Each structure stands twice: as structure tokens, then as C-alpha cells.
Amino acid sequence: MTTILAPKYRRGDIHLFDADGAGFVYLASAGAIFALDEGAASVMALLGERQMAYGEMVGALVEAGYSRADAEDLIRELRAVRGIVSDEIREAPLAPPVPPEDYPLQALVLNVTNQCNLACTYCYEFGADKIATPAGKPKYMTLETAKTSVDFLLKSSGDRESPHITFFGGETLMNFKLLRDVVLYANEAAAAAGKRMTYSLTTNATLLTDEIIQFLSDQAVGVTVSMDGPPDLQDKRRVYKNGKGSYAVMEPRLRKLIAGHKTRAITARVTLTEGVTDVIRIYRHLKDDLGFHEVGFAPVTDSGEQAYTLDSDGMDTVVSAFHELAAEWLAYALRGEMHGFSNVSETISELTQGTNKSHPCGAGLGLVGVSPSGDLSPCHRFTDADTHVLGHVTTGLDKEKRTDFLTRGHVGAKFDCASCWARPLCAGGCHHEAFVRYGDTGHANLHYCDWIREWTEACLKIYGTVAQRNPEFLERFAARKGLS
Amino acid sequence: MKHLKPLNKKALRIEETISSTEEDVIALQQKPMHTPMGCSISFSPGWEVDAGGGTAGLCQPAERDIYDCYVTCFWPVQVPDHVNYSPDWASNCATAAKDWRSLDIIFP
Numbered sequence: 001m002t003t004i005l006a007p008k009y010r011r012g013d014i015h016l017f018d019a020d021g022a023g024f025v026y027l028a029s030a031g032a033i034f035a036l037d038e039g040a041a042s043v044m045a046l047l048g049e050r051q052m053a054y055g056e057m058v059g060a061l062v063e064a065g066y067s068r069a070d071a072e073d074l075i076r077e078l079r080a081v082r083g084i085v086s087d088e089i090r091e092a093p094l095a096p097p098v099p100p101e102d103y104p105l106q107a108l109v110l111n112v113t114n115q116c117n118l119a120c121t122y123c124y125e126f127g128a129d130k131i132a133t134p135a136g137k138p139k140y141m142t143l144e145t146a147k148t149s150v151d152f153l154l155k156s157s158g159d160r161e162s163p164h165i166t167f168f169g170g171e172t173l174m175n176f177k178l179l180r181d182v183v184l185y186a187n188e189a190a191a192a193a194g195k196r197m198t199y200s201l202t203t204n205a206t207l208l209t210d211e212i213i214q215f216l217s218d219q220a221v222g223v224t225v226s227m228d229g230p231p232d233l234q235d236k237r238r239v240y241k242n243g244k245g246s247y248a249v250m251e252p253r254l255r256k257l258i259a260g261h262k263t264r265a266i267t268a269r270v271t272l273t274e275g276v277t278d279v280i281r282i283y284r285h286l287k288d289d290l291g292f293h294e295v296g297f298a299p300v301t302d303s304g305e306q307a308y309t310l311d312s313d314g315m316d317t318v319v320s321a322f323h324e325l326a327a328e329w330l331a332y333a334l335r336g337e338m339h340g341f342s343n344v345s346e347t348i349s350e351l352t353q354g355t356n357k358s359h360p361c362g363a364g365l366g367l368v369g370v371s372p373s374g375d376l377s378p379c380h381r382f383t384d385a386d387t388h389v390l391g392h393v394t395t396g397l398d399k400e401k402r403t404d405f406l407t408r409g410h411v412g413a414k415f416d417c418a419s420c421w422a423r424p425l426c427a428g429g430c431h432h433e434a435f436v437r438y439g440d441t442g443h444a445n446l447h448y449c450d451w452i453r454e455w456t457e458a459c460l461k462i463y464g465t466v467a468q469r470n471p472e473f474l475e476r477f478a479a480r481k482g483l484s
Numbered sequence: 485m486k487h488l489k490p491l492n493k494k495a496l497r498i499e500e501t502i503s504s505t506e507e508d509v510i511a512l513q514q515k516p517m518h519t520p521m522g523c524s525i526s527f528s529p530g531w532e533v534d535a536g537g538g539t540a541g542l543c544q545p546a547e548r549d550i551y552d553c554y555v556t557c558f559w560p561v562q563v564p565d566h567v568n569y570s571p572d573w574a575s576n577c578a579t580a581a582k583d584w585r586s587l588d589i590i591f592p
Contacts, residue, residue, distance in 0.1 A: 024491070032495035034488040074487045080502045081488060081495075354494020467491045478493070 007086035008051040009075075014083055015421035016044055017457060019464030025083050026460055031356035031424035033463065034081065039066055039074050047084060099365070099406035101399060104158025106366035109166045109380040110149055110182070112175040113140045114372055118204055119241040122273055122300045122308045124381060125170070129303045129436050132384040140175050141372040143182070145393065149370050150186045152393045154193045163190070167201035167221075168369075168380045176212055183219050202226060202269070204238070206246055208253040213260045220263040225254060225292070227268050229282035236276055237308060251290075258291045265293040267342060272318055273300045273308040279321035287340045296342035297322075301381075301433045304447065319451060323458060330462045333473050345477070347459040348466075350425055352477040357411065357427040364390065364405045364431075368397065378405055378441070381432035388441075405431075408442025416444045422456040564590045 015026040023041035025034050036044065039061060046052060046060055054075065061071035078084045114125065114134050125132055138145075150165070157163040165186060167179050183199060190197040200222035216223060227250070228234045235245025258266050268286045272279070279297060286295045299310045299318065310318070325341045332339035339345075359365060363379040370376060371383045374393040382388040390405065391398040411417050411427040420426070428434070429445030429452070437447060466473055490499045554563045554574060564570035569590075576586040 025488075027495075027498075030494055030498060031492075032498050033491040034495050035491055037487045037489075040487045077485050077487050077502075080485075081498055083488070352492055354492040354497075356494065463491070 007088045009084050010051045011047045012082045012085040017460050019461040020468045024464045028421040031354040105156040107164040108153045109369040111383045113170040116171040121237045133386045134384045138372045145374040146182045149393045162196050164198045172201050172203050173207040205250040205254045217261040222264040224267050230285040233276045267294040268292040270297045277314050277317045294340045294342040333466050349477040351463045356424040360427040414444040422453045426452050
């Protein structure tokens with residue numbers, strides 16, 4: 001019996017895209033981006049139609065004017081980066097490895113209070129789809145718990161030189177006194193440990209005072225303001241308990257913050273809901289009228305059945321506006337200017353690195369949340385939720401629970417993600433959103449896959465275009481860290 | 485790489501990895517030339533079996549195994565050693581496919 005081995009070649013685990021008239025490949029198994037020359041693009045096109053043997057590919061290239069040696073070089077390059085693969089090679093299926101046991105912590109999200117002076121109707125902490133079970137638990141974090149948290153972070157941060165604390169709520173500034181004391185304590189404790197602590201906070205801006213602004217600026221605390229847009233949109237759902245809108249209260253305070261806080265960028269974080277989809281108008285107001293440095297948008301997290309749920313029509317409106325702002329972002333980039341639409345900036349930053357995520361975010365890995373009681377959770381979104389407790393600041397992380405959370409949340413455990421080229425950046429999406437939608441933090445967020453792919457493709461095209469026409473601009477993103 | 489241009493950090497790392505293996509140590513390039521003997525440099529197809537486990541369609545006869553080990557190899561194997569002890573072992577076997585029966589056991 002004679003067996004002749006003639007392996008067939010096919011496209012690898014890749015996504016091809018065009019930008020600025022050139023062809024590119026995004027390697028889904030690595031997160032790498034390569035520009036293709038004409039020959040490489042033509043091999044990819046041929047393999048898009050059918051599988052081919054080595055000799056056929058060489059033949060086609062020779063016919064197209066390539067020398068035999070050059071054709072073989074080209075195929076070898078494509079094979080080396082796994083842009084093309086032979087059918088003899090079977091890739092091992094993605095499988096979640098056992099998570100590292102002693103992964104050093106980078107960030108702690110301190111929920112300094114679970115109380116809020118607003119009652120935004122879509123709030124994941126107090127709204128219809130809440131998972132928190134705060135009954136009988138402390139409403140405000142004590143200084144003792146906060147100091148123990150700082151010690152826990154310093155002890156668990158390994159060799160990391162600049163661990164980070166994010167202050168969160170509830171409304172963070174309802175416990176500003178604690179925040180101030182924690183910062184002063186953490187500065188000293190970090191210095192004693194040979195480290196430098198950095199800070200950020202998220203606020204609704206209604207309780208800002210001159211004193212607070214001065215403190216935030218002095219201590220270089222990065223500020224993210226939750227805000228939904230101009231008065232009519234802001235006041236639709238970001239309301240006080242009596243239903244009154246919050247715009248009029250926050251606006252003057254916000255302007256003072258932006259004018260007075262010069263040490264860190266001030267960013268806005270917009271939640272898109274039913275009827276709050278006019279992304280362009282929101283962006284213009286926040287960026288141009290109010291002066292935020294950056295504005296980021298995210299659709300509301302919900303079970304899919306709430307009055308404020310963004311339906312697919314709403315999503316379409318949002319996505320088309322995203323494309324419009326993205327085009328603006330690109331025009332700025334080609335002129336060497338930064339645009340404030342952070343949904344693009346964040347993705348470009350990850351593409352610059354070639355990020356290839358095992359998990360959608362650092363929750364439970366380099367980042368954990370701390371509830372007012374000192375309970376640890378994967379992130380701030382799981383604060384005070386009994387079923388998601390991962391330990392306590394006094395006793396540390398419960399390794400078994402953390403391993404379970406990370407194993408289920410690993411992209412390799414999400415069957416649907418295995419065949420998706422956008423998984424290096426998405427990795428299945430937010431653990432919390434998955435829990436709210438599907439009752440399992442390890443479930444892929446299938447309700448927005450198409451949207452994620454469309455958006456990632458748009459950002460890849462921007463990346464390709466800038467890489468062709470103004471590559472130096474991308475260097476600015478090399479050191480940028482993800483804010484999310 | 486000539487046909488692919490790396491555009492992000494991960495792509496650069498992949499390119500580095502590939503070019504480092506391309507410039508890896510290449511066998512038999514030492515000076516002065518060292519020529520190992522025996523099957524460590526026998527890359528001839530047909531040495532063992534084909535992909536299906538058979539031996540019939542190989543481009544070299546299975547009997548070749550006997551002679552490659554016997555003639556060129558100093559390593560003690562399950563065939564007699566032509567180099568040192570049994571220079572005449574195969575002298576009655578002109579054509580292995582036909583005369584293999586005349587290859588006898590050796591009693592050292």
C-alpha cells in the first residue's frame with residue numbers, strides 16, 4: 001500500500017480585513033496584526049474559496065508572476081505565523097488551564113459605601129436586576145476595614161510597584177471622609193513597602209465641593225463621572241429618589257471639577273438605555289460643552305426585559321453613531337491629534353499591544369472588589385452579593401472559589417467563543433452581565449456578539465489605516481493602560 | 485519576513501520568534517567538519533514504515549535496514565557489525581531480496 005501525503009492548506013484561525021486599500025490579517029489565536037503584501041493577500045483569497053495543496057498554491061503564485069523561490073518563501077511565512085494551516089495539523093482545543101494561585105493583585109475596588117443619593121432607575125446595584133444582598137450588612141465602610149484592605153492589597157501585590165485603589169459606591173463621595181483618610185494612610189503604607197499607590201474614583205458629581213476637588217487634584221486621583229448627557233437625557237433616568245433630575249445639581253460642580261483638577265484626565269462614562277441613544281449629541285455636550293477629556297459609552301446591563309433595555313433598534317442607532325464618531329477619531333489620528341471617544345482609544349490601545357485575553361477583564365485575577373463589610377468579590381459589580389463572595393480582607397482570597405470563578409470565566413471554557421475571531425479582545429464579555437442575563441458568570445454574552453465583531457472590525461480598520469499613514473501616532477498607545 | 489509586515493507588539497514578537505528559529509544552529513556546519521556515521525544522518529525515506537504502517541511500497545526495500553545498520557553503523561545493534569567483527573557476514577547474500585536466507589546467525 002502506498003500512501004502519498006499531500007496535505008491541504010486552509011486559512012488559519014484568522015480575520016482578514018481591508019483598510020486604506022491594503023489587506024491585513026488579525027490572528028485570533030494571538031492577537032497579532034500583519035499587513036499582507038499582494039501575494040499574501042492573493043493566497044488568502046484563493047484559500048477562501050477552497051483548500052489547496054502546497055503545489056497548487058505555488059503554481060498559482062508562479063502563474064501570477066512570482067518566482068518559485070519567492071512563492072515558497074511567501075507560503076512559508078504565512079505558515080509560520082499560522083495565517084494558513086495544513087489539515088494535518090489539528091490545533092488543540094482551547095482549554096482553561098488552572099488559574100495561577102499567586103497572581104499578584106494590581107487593583108482593589110473599595111466600595112466605601114453602598115448608599116447613594118441618587119436613584120438611577122437602571123442601577124445594577126439597586127435596580128430591578130440587582131444581585132446585591134445588602135440586608136443586615138454595613139452601609140458604610142469603616143476606617144479599620146479600609147486600612148485592612150490597603151494592607152491586604154500591599155501584601156498581595158507581589159512585585160508590582162504601583163498598585164491601584166479605585167473608590168466606588170453607591171455614591172463614593174457620601175463617604176469622602178473615609179476616602180481622604182484612606183488615601184493618606186495608603187500613601188504612607190505604600191511608601192513603607194517601597195511602592196507607590198495610585199487612585200481613581202467614580203462619582204455622580206452631585207456632592208463635589210471645592211475642598212474635595214482640591215484634594216482629588218492634589219492626590220492625582222483619576223475621576224470618572226457617571227453621566228448620561230445633556231439635561232433631557234441625563235434627567236431621564238439619573239434621578240433623585242423623588243424623581244427629580246440630577247443635571248442642574250451636578251453641572252456647576254462638574255465644571256469646577258474639570259477646571260480645578262489638573263493632575264489626571266477627567267472622563268465621562270455614559271450608560272445607554274432606551275431613549276438615550278443619541279451618542280453624537282451626548283458626546284458633543286460632554287466633550288465640547290462641559291470639557292471632559294474623554295467620553296466612553298456602554299449599553300446598560302440588564303436581564304433584557306426591563307423598560308430601560310436597549311432593544312436591537314436602539315442598538316442599531318447607537319452603533320451607527322459609534323461609526324460616525326469613529327470616523328472622526330480616525331481623521332483626528334491622521335492629523336496626529338487625540339480624539340476623546342474612548343471606546344475607540346481603548347480598543348486601539350489593546351490592538352497596539354496585541355492583547356489576547358484569557359479572561360474578559362481582570363476581575364478575580366489582578367483586581368478584586370471590597371464591600372463595605374470587607375467581603376471580597378470579583379469586582380465592584382458583585383459587591384454585597386452573597387453568592388459571589390471570594391473571601392474577606394482579613395482572611396484573604398478563598399482560593400477554591402476564586403479558581404472556580406476563573407475557570408468558568410476563561411475564554412477556553414466558552415464553547416461559542418472558540419470559533420470567534422474577536423475573542424482576543426472580548427473573551428466572552430463581562431462576567432457580571434453574563435450572570436444577570438444567563439445566571440452564570442462563565443456564560444458568553446451571546447446577545448452582543450455581532451455588535452462586538454462589527455465594532456472590533458471597525459477598530460481594526462482604523463488601526464490598519466493609521467498604521468499605514470501615521471504609524472507614529474500608535475506609539476502613544478503603547479504605554480496606555482486599559483481604564484475599564 | 486518579506487511578505488508580512490508586523491503591525492503591533494504581538495506581531496513583532498511572533499516575527500522575532502520565527503526569525504530566531506530560522507537562524508538557529510544548523511547541523512553539520514561546524515568547522516572543521518564533523519561527519520557522524522550511521523543512521524543518525526540517514527534521512528532516506530523507507531527507513532522504517534510508511535504512514536499506513538506498511539513496508540511494501542517504500543522507495544527503498546525493507547532489507548535496506550539490515551545493510552544500513554550492518555555496513556555503516558558502529559553502534560551495537562541486532563545485526564552483526566561489519567566494521568569490527570563480522571566483515572564477511574553478508575558475503576553470501578548478493579541480492580538481499582532473493583538471498584536473505586543465506587544471512588546467518590553470528591556466534592561471537
